Amino acid sequence: MLTPQERRLQLLLRVLSLIFGLAIFGYLLPALGIFGREAQRFSVNLPFVTNSVVKIGTLALLAFLASADVRRYRVLTVVIIAGHVISEVAVAAVLLWGDLSEPVQGLSIPITTVLYGSMIADGVIIILLVSFSRSAVRAGLNLFYFSPMQFRSLKALAEVVITDPKQLVPPDQVARNVDRYLAGFRGRTKWIMKLVMTGMQLYPLLSLHAPLSYMQRDERYAFLTRRFYQDVTARVAPPFWRMIVQGMIRMAKQLSFLGYYNDERTFASVGYVRFSDRTGVSERFAQCPPPERKPLRVYRPAEITTETLESDVVVIGSGAAASILSYGLAKAGRQVLMLERGDFVDPTQFTDNEVDMLSRLYADGALQLSQDFRFQVLQGSCVGGTTVVNNAVCFDLPDPVLQRWNDPASLNAGLDPDKLAASFAEVRKFVGVERQKPDQLNRGAKYFLKGIDAMQIGQVPNDVNAVEANIHCCLGCGYCNIGCRYGRKLSMLDTVLPNTQEEFGTESLKIVSDCEALRLYGSGGNITHVRCRLGENRRIDVKGKTVVIAAGAISSSMLLLRSGIAVSRAGHRLSFNMGSPMTAVFDEVVNAYDGLQISHYLRLNPTRGYVFETWFNPPVSQALTMPGWFKDHFTNMQRYNRMMCTGVLVGTESNGQVRRAGLTGREVDFDPTPDDLSTLVDGLVLAGQIYFAAGAKAVIPNTFKYYEFKTPEELQKLPDLVKDASDITLGTGHPQGGNVMSQNPALGVINNEFRVYGYNNLFLCDASVFPSSIGVNPQLTVMSLAHYAVPFVASNH
Amino acid sequence: MNAFLGRADNTVLDYLAVLAFYALLLLAIRQGQPSVELNFRKTYWVLYTGWAVLVFIGNFLFSRIGIMSFLPWLNNFLHTFVWIGFCLGFLYAGCYRKALWQQFLLFMTYSLVVKAFEHDLLGTWELDNFFGIPGNRAYILGWSVMDGLYPLISMAGLRFVSRFTDGIIVP
Numbered sequence: 001m002l003t004p005q006e007r008r009l010q011l012l013l014r015v016l017s018l019i020f021g022l023a024i025f026g027y028l029l030p031a032l033g034i035f036g037r038e039a040q041r042f043s044v045n046l047p048f049v050t051n052s053v054v055k056i057g058t059l060a061l062l063a064f065l066a067s068a069d070v071r072r073y074r075v076l077t078v079v080i081i082a083g084h085v086i087s088e089v090a091v092a093a094v095l096l097w098g099d100l101s102e103p104v105q106g107l108s109i110p111i112t113t114v115l116y117g118s119m120i121a122d123g124v125i126i127i128l129l130v131s132f133s134r135s136a137v138r139a140g141l142n143l144f145y146f147s148p149m150q151f152r153s154l155k156a157l158a159e160v161v162i163t164d165p166k167q168l169v170p171p172d173q174v175a176r177n178v179d180r181y182l183a184g185f186r187g188r189t190k191w192i193m194k195l196v197m198t199g200m201q202l203y204p205l206l207s208l209h210a211p212l213s214y215m216q217r218d219e220r221y222a223f224l225t226r227r228f229y230q231d232v233t234a235r236v237a238p239p240f241w242r243m244i245v246q247g248m249i250r251m252a253k254q255l256s257f258l259g260y261y262n263d264e265r266t267f268a269s270v271g272y273v274r275f276s277d278r279t280g281v282s283e284r285f286a287q288c289p290p291p292e293r294k295p296l297r298v299y300r301p302a303e304i305t306t307e308t309l310e311s312d313v314v315v316i317g318s319g320a321a322a323s324i325l326s327y328g329l330a331k332a333g334r335q336v337l338m339l340e341r342g343d344f345v346d347p348t349q350f351t352d353n354e355v356d357m358l359s360r361l362y363a364d365g366a367l368q369l370s371q372d373f374r375f376q377v378l379q380g381s382c383v384g385g386t387t388v389v390n391n392a393v394c395f396d397l398p399d400p401v402l403q404r405w406n407d408p409a410s411l412n413a414g415l416d417p418d419k420l421a422a423s424f425a426e427v428r429k430f431v432g433v434e435r436q437k438p439d440q441l442n443r444g445a446k447y448f449l450k451g452i453d454a455m456q457i458g459q460v461p462n463d464v465n466a467v468e469a470n471i472h473c474c475l476g477c478g479y480c481n482i483g484c485r486y487g488r489k490l491s492m493l494d495t496v497l498p499n500t501q502e503e504f505g506t507e508s509l510k511i512v513s514d515c516e517a518l519r520l521y522g523s524g525g526n527i528t529h530v531r532c533r534l535g536e537n538r539r540i541d542v543k544g545k546t547v548v549i550a551a552g553a554i555s556s557s558m559l560l561l562r563s564g565i566a567v568s569r570a571g572h573r574l575s576f577n578m579g580s581p582m583t584a585v586f587d588e589v590v591n592a593y594d595g596l597q598i599s600h601y602l603r604l605n606p607t608r609g610y611v612f613e614t615w616f617n618p619p620v621s622q623a624l625t626m627p628g629w630f631k632d633h634f635t636n637m638q639r640y641n642r643m644m645c646t647g648v649l650v651g652t653e654s655n656g657q658v659r660r661a662g663l664t665g666r667e668v669d670f671d672p673t674p675d676d677l678s679t680l681v682d683g684l685v686l687a688g689q690i691y692f693a694a695g696a697k698a699v700i701p702n703t704f705k706y707y708e709f710k711t712p713e714e715l716q717k718l719p720d721l722v723k724d725a726s727d728i729t730l731g732t733g734h735p736q737g738g739n740v741m742s743q744n745p746a747l748g749v750i751n752n753e754f755r756v757y758g759y760n761n762l763f764l765c766d767a768s769v770f771p772s773s774i775g776v777n778p779q780l781t782v783m784s785l786a787h788y789a790v791p792f793v794a795s796n797h
Numbered sequence: 798m799n800a801f802l803g804r805a806d807n808t809v810l811d812y813l814a815v816l817a818f819y820a821l822l823l824l825a826i827r828q829g830q831p832s833v834e835l836n837f838r839k840t841y842w843v844l845y846t847g848w849a850v851l852v853f854i855g856n857f858l859f860s861r862i863g864i865m866s867f868l869p870w871l872n873n874f875l876h877t878f879v880w881i882g883f884c885l886g887f888l889y890a891g892c893y894r895k896a897l898w899q900q901f902l903l904f905m906t907y908s909l910v911v912k913a914f915e916h917d918l919l920g921t922w923e924l925d926n927f928f929g930i931p932g933n934r935a936y937i938l939g940w941s942v943m944d945g946l947y948p949l950i951s952m953a954g955l956r957f958v959s960r961f962t963d964g965i966i967v968p
Contacts, residue, residue, distance in 0.1 A: 564834055
């Protein structure tokens with residue numbers, strides 16, 4: 001059954017077939033002398049007539065065939081379009097460079113008029129065919145986001161990227177899943193996926209190959225492996241081109257995995273069981289009854305009827321810092337209005353569908369990448385911020401880091417260590433930080449501990465333990481990163497925000513979701529209002545006596561830059577906890593997905609610059625970071641339930657920058673220093689050694705070129721194999737700095753009272769104020785700094 | 798001598814070259830600070846208006862009393878409304894926190910470069926003395942030194958304006 005759009009195309013093709021058919025006579029009849037001697041003299045010129053008759057006849061036949069079955073013979077429509085494009089180019093060439101000064105025998109009108117007329121006719125046909133064909137294919141495929149060409153490109157990629165002989169999820173369905181995923185959220189950068197798919201489709205033309213989806217499967221596989229993998233790893237391509245190619249293939253790969261591994265038909269093949277289907281779940285629930293959930297009142301765009309909102313304090317963001325601040329400010333009697341860019345997703349609506357939750361809870365659907373596409377930056381974008389999707393792991397601010405921050409000769413943050421320590425203690429109690437108990441822990445962690453024991457590196461002064469986290473009575477579902485539907489993770493969404501409203505009333509804390517702060521406006525040193533985008537495209541102004549930015553390291557920097565605040569300092573000195581996993585493969589089934597995603601850590605003393613954290617994910621997230629390409633990746637995913645990971649976390653130098661630039665107007669520019677990279681690789685080698693000591697059969701770093709090390713000796717080669725950051729996949733959920741705190745106004749964006757230099761009523765408090773990377777999970781430090789900041793903000797009138 | 802364009806062989810293209818030169822200098826100025834800080838914008842527009850209008854008139858009046866050469870109208874307009882108003886205002890927005898002697902040097906240097914360029918290209922800034930000190934070089938250098946006082950004069954002006962309106966930053 002054809003769609004209306006397909007029927008429209010069919011009609012157009014039939015009409016064109018008729019016109020082309022009639023045109024045959026238009027060429028032939030004058031040549032036969034039907035229209036007189038003059039016309040015959042013009043038309044009889046060979047090979048003009050024969051060529052034209054052949055051309056127009058072929059087009060008539062093609063249009064006729066294409067109209068017979070517009071779906072099956074879609075390619076014929078493309079051929080007709082291509083024929084007309086060639087004709088346009090040829091005529092244009094003649095017009096530009098041909099000698100048209102001589103009159104043509106038998107032609108009463110100038111030849112240029114004929115040629116222009118021909119170009120116009122061809123142009124109209126091209127426009128009609130492209131537009132009708134595009135909408136017909138889109139409707140036929142039932143696409144929501146991709147264009148038909150992009151869809152075909154992704155489908156073609158999925159066919160070779162996922163080398164599943166059984167095709168548990170057919171490539172067409174993979175592409176369809178991705179199309180629905182991308183259509184399901186609003187993202188600043190998701191259009192880049194369209195660009196990538198178009199690029200992948202057309203890239204083969206550069207080497208005179210057919211577009212990607214038109215290649216045979218084997219040819220496509222060979223092409224991709226050669227151009228997108230071997231050329232890159234062998235450094236055949238220049239660095240910039242390599243970066244683009246790597247970026248394209250990474251994104252394309254990620255999209256294919258999203259579409260494939262989120263489909264429940266694949267779960268059994270990788271050995272994954274959803275939490276609700278796992279054995280012993282009811283016992284876990286019985287041991288830990290569900291907590292009582294308090295309601296949270298959040299205003300959605302439709303409920304905001306005025307063009308201006310007002311409050312004592314406007315807080316931009318709703319994550320760790322924003323929530324703690326709001327509680328403190330409400331307690332101090334201030335009326336707080338909280339603006340959150342992301343949606344409000346009630347925890348009862350959380351599901352175990354990874355892709356669904358990624359699209360609803362993460363900034364850009366978890367597709368946010370650094371400027372060179374090599375570095376994935378994960379940030380929550382929902383009411384509750386990153387606390388909804390992080391692992392809730394809490395570390396105190398390491399003493400040496402605080403000393404470095406406060407060093408008067410350099411960063412000179414000017415924080416009061418005693419008051420800050422008191423804030424840490426308060427926040428620990430307030431958000432319920434506790435050491436996680438063994439029965440909730442990850443099943444894979446025992447291998448990590450076994451390896452540490454075998455290597456005898458677990459004793460004091462080294463520090464190995466279960467993590468502390470604001471998680472209570474964990475069920476071990478392993479869904480920390482897609483929102484805890486069971487209320488065990490004490491995120492801001494579950495605890496602090498509803499508690500604030502309960503304690504001080506909903507008037508004391510108003511939360512507006514889907515409200516993005518675009519720009520601050522002011523007069524002199526006073527911020528007068530915040531211009532916001534509410535919902536799709538509404539603009540509202542939000543006024544407050546005090547404005548606090550707490551939107552996270554990237555977004556806060558962008559807001560300052562867009563507003564022209566701290567213009568030469570905002571966004572600078574960005575750092576990360578750069579991470580990369582070491583994956584270990586065991587003979588026995590580990591089922592590391594069943595339990596806390598991050599359960600243990602190891603810190604060496606004296607430090608070697610990194611922290612280890614055991615780590616594992618549900619299948620989609622794991623697939624996104626799984627080492628290997630094509631067959632290697634697929635083979636590894638088949639061993640998913642026999643794997644365990646340890647993440648190596650390195651606090652980087654502050655050499656990153658958030659900038660207003662690039663295709664999206666928002667660039668995260670970061671390239672790890674050689675020292676940071678070498679520290680990371682050193683950590684990966686040690687992590688691999690730990691797993692070998694625990695009996696791992698192989699360990700696999702997340703390198704661009706695939707390496708699977710079978711012995712500790714082989715593993716020693718790793719430092720030689722990672723020459724620069726392009727050789728390894730890096731990631732972070734912990735961007736820090738950008739708007740650092742310093743008592744030196746030439747360096748800092750805020751002073752030690754969290755006030756932005758040069759502004760009386762503007763404060764900033766989130767991870768962006770960190771003067772340097774802290775090297776451990778920053779959540780507790782962010783919250784404690786917010787607690788520390790409350791008196792300063794509250795005292796501003 | 799054309800009152801609008803200056804030297805007989807000056808064309809609009811020459812003035813476009815002047816604008817391009819301003820743009821080049823602005824690029825250099827922007828290295829210090831890429832845009833005008835939000836809290837300084839009102840101050841910037843006050844400075845822009847004050848300097849551009851007063852200097853535009855002043856240049857003409859000074860030429861009438863003989864202490865400056867006549868600046869052709871287009872040169873005068875571009876020099877005051879684009880260079881002094883826009884570009885030097887931008888420079889001031891980025892450097893007003895620096896020590897006064899540093900500001901003085903910055904303004905003097907930029908002014909000297911611009912005057913020398915306009916002199917070479919358009920044949921303007923052509924007078925043989927600066928308050929009795931002989932030579933065209935003395936004239937160009939002398940007025941550049943005077944331009945180095947921009948921060949000091951601005952400071953006094955802003956202090957005065959801030960009595961009548963809010964949101965003005967007085968360095």
